[in-house]
Amino acid sequence: MKRSLLLSLLDNYVPMTEEETATQQRVIEFVQAQENCFERSLEIGHITGSAWLLNKEGSHALLMHHTKLDRWFQLGGHCDGESNVLAVALKEAQEESGISDIAAVSFEIFDIDVHTIPEHKDIKAHEHYDIRFLLQVQSDELVVQNKESKELRWIAKTSKLTDLPTQEASVLRMFEKWVEGN
Numbered sequence: 001m002k003r004s005l006l007l008s009l010l011d012n013y014v015p016m017t018e019e020e021t022a023t024q025q026r027v028i029e030f031v032q033a034q035e036n037c038f039e040r041s042l043e044i045g046h047i048t049g050s051a052w053l054l055n056k057e058g059s060h061a062l063l064m065h066h067t068k069l070d071r072w073f074q075l076g077g078h079c080d081g082e083s084n085v086l087a088v089a090l091k092e093a094q095e096e097s098g099i100s101d102i103a104a105v106s107f108e109i110f111d112i113d114v115h116t117i118p119e120h121k122d123i124k125a126h127e128h129y130d131i132r133f134l135l136q137v138q139s140d141e142l143v144v145q146n147k148e149s150k151e152l153r154w155i156a157k158t159s160k161l162t163d164l165p166t167q168e169a170s171v172l173r174m175f176e177k178w179v180e181g182n
Contacts, residue, residue, distance in 0.1 A: 002038065002083035003031050003032070003035075003037065003083065005083060005084065006031055006047065006083065006085055006131070007028065007031055007032070009085075009108065009109050009131070010024060010027060010028050010031070010109070010112070011028075012108060012109075013108070013109045013112065016177070020112070023112055023113065023114055024112060026114055026129075027112055027114065027129045027131075030045065030127075030129050031047070031129075037129070038079040038080075038081050038082060038083050039079075039080070039081055040078045040079075040080055043124055043126060044126055044127065045114075045126045045127030045128065045129060046078065046079065046126070046127075046128070046129065047079050047085060047129050047130075047131060048076055048077060048078055048079060048088075048128045048129065048130045048131070049076055049077065049079060049085040049086070049087075049088030049089035049091075049092060049130075049131055049132075049133070050073075050074050050075065050076025050077075050089055050092070050130050050131070050132040050133070051074060051075045051076060051089045051090070051092065051093035051102075051132065051133055051134075051135040052074055052110055052111070052132060052133070052134050052135070052174045052178060053074070053075055053093050053097060053102065053135050053136070053137065054105070054134070054135065054136040054137065054178075055136075055137050055154060056136070056137045056138065056139065056140065058136060058157075059156060059157050059158075060154035060155060060156050060157065061074075061154070061155055061157070061174075061175070061178060062074075062075065062097055062143065062152060062153070062154055062155075063152070063153050063155055063164075063165060063166065063171070064096055064148070064149040064151070064152050064153075065149055065150040065151040065152075065153070065165070066148065066149060066150070067147065067148055067149055067150050068120060068148075069117075069118075070150075071166065071168065072153075072164075072165045072166035072168065072171065073166070073168065073171060074132065074171060074174060075089075075092055075093045075096040075097060076088075076089060076092050076093075076096075076130065076132070077092040077095075077096075085131045085133075086104060086107060086133050089131070089132070089133045089135065090102060090103075090104070090133075090135065093135050095146065095148075096146065096148055096149065096152075097137075097143050097144070097152065098141070098142075098143055098144025098145070098146065099137050099139070099141045099142075099143060099144075100139075100141065101137065101138040101139035101141060102135050102136065102137055102138065103135065103136060103138050104133055104134070104135055104136075105133075105134040105135060105136050106133070106134055107133075109131055109132065109133065110132050110133050110134040110174070110177065111132040111170070111173065111174050111177060112129075112130065112131055112132065113128075113130045113132070113170040113173075114127055114128070114129050114130070115127070115128055115130065115170065116128075130170075132174065134178070153165060155175070157178065157179055159175075161175065161176075
């Protein structure tokens with residue numbers, strides 16, 4: 001029952017490429033096969049919720065330089081049992097940006113990705129089945145960095161791909177979707 005909302009969102013997701021179609025099918029199969037897919041304790045992998053967070057004007061998106069992984073990503077994190085992945089994305093965006101007044105631009109999935117998290121200390125390498133939503137700041141609050149990031153940086157919608165602080169394929173894909181209005 002907990003998985004039905006996510007499966008409905010995944011069924012309604014419109015992939016832009018064949019690669020995204022394959023990712024969509026992979027995530028659907030994972031959710032159908034793994035009753036505990038929202039639990040971090042599922043060692044093979046788990047669902048995570050992320051945000052492509054826009055500033056109030058919609059002209060910039062926020063990226064974070066992740067402390068543990070030492071790479072630039074969108075904001076996001078583990079569901080820890082919560083099956084409402086949009087709520088997870090909102091919570092993570094609030095926690096990682098320090099901004100409390102954030103709302104969904106859409107209740108539909110903005111992007112999906114499956115990526116491997118490398119082994120780290122006592123945590124085995126595993127997959128993150130990442131569900132991403134388009135969110136926007138609703139206030140004039142300033143970002144407040146926490147220990148999860150080395151840096152937070154707003155990137156302009158007018159930036160060139162080569163000017164972004166990362167060349168991570170999934171981040172570039174979200175940037176292009178945002179710029180193109182998809």
